[in-house]
Amino acid sequence: MGELDLLNLSKTxxxxxxxxxxxxxxxxxxxxxxxxxxxxxxxxxxxSLSFVPKLLAGVGTVLALGSWMLTVLTDLAVMLLGSLGTPS
Known part of the structure; x- marks a missing residue:
């Protein structure tokens, strides 16, 4: 894996x-x-009045967008694992 490939992977x-x-x-x-x-x-x-609403907002965001986040991270993992087998 060349330096340019590593730089592109890091950026991604x-x-x-x-x-x-x-x-x-x-x-x-x-x-x-x-x-x-x-x-x-x-x-x-x-x-506690500032902590609880922020905690609920974070959990609510993860519940609402969790499937999208998982899709993005899964696509990234597949791309990274796929690039391991390619010779430079």
Whole structure:
């Protein structure tokens, strides 16, 4: 496997990891922002009030998009395993 092949594989892995993790990060970040604004407006600073909604947003996102994430990661694994057998 040449340097260019390794570089392309690394790029593909990083893009796939970003693509799969981004919906979770966006959902948790948006919920965290809304909860922080509500806490600032109401002056309630309870840690569990910020943790539980973010946890539920993360779990809900994984439940909603889990099959798509699994498909992306499975396609990546098949591509990586398929490239192991090819000589450079």
């Amino acid at each position: 892995v990083l893009v796939s990891a970003t693509l799969v993790s981004m919906p979770i990060l966006v959902a948790v970040g948006a919920v965290g922002l809304v909860v922080s604004l509500v806490q600032a407006l109401t002056q309630v600073q309870e840690q």
